Amino acid sequence: MVKRSNSDPASAPAAADPAGTPTETPKVAPQNAPQNEPIYGPGTFTRENSVGYLMRRVVHLMVNEVDHRLADGGLTHAQWTPLFLIHRGQANTLAALARDLQLDAGALTRTLDRLEAKGLCRRDRSADDRRVIHLTLTPEGEKAAAPVPGVLCDVSNTMLQGFSREEWETLMGFLRRMVANVETLKAPLPTTVPERHRED
Helix, strand or coil, X not given: CCCCCCCCHHHCCHHHXXXXXXCCCCCCCCCCCCCCCCCCCCCCCCHHHCHHHHHHHHHHHHXXXXXXXXXXXXXXXXHHHHHHXXXXXXXXXXXXXXXXXXXXXXXXXXXXXXXXXXXXXXXXXXXXXXXXXXXXXXXXXXXXXXXXXXXXHHHHHXXXXXXXXXXXXXXXXXXXXXXXXXXXXXXXCCCCCCHXXXXX
């Protein structure tokens, strides 16, 4: 397996966050953009050509490989993902973490119970608003989360072998356009708890 250096900025793709947290707000396509002919039709739709299936497959393979590499630390995807977000300062409250992971507070609370029992994180109620729960990592939690960014970069770079930077930028642009298209739908997307988050 060929690995690219984590110290090289050009080798650290924005796809390094499998939790689904966007690195920047996608731009919504102009309302007057031309409407192309639909790509899919009921009679020709196949799983092998489904964008959703292939994206899910990519995420599944990536998560499995990251889990395998972090197995020595005793962390599952449901556990290292919140540790990673807290470690990076992307979510420091229970509400923000639940929103970023698209989990209900009850499911996330159970995961945090396990992390707290392992001595990896701490929850403190805000002195200003008792409804707000602040999240911090213990020194042990910081140590457990430290390898995650490097592992994510290594796995992401392996999945992008053979891609040029221009191709990666084009791919990221396409994905952001798809996110923007879905976000313009009238009906809100349901928030569900993925199976991998239900069992630790």
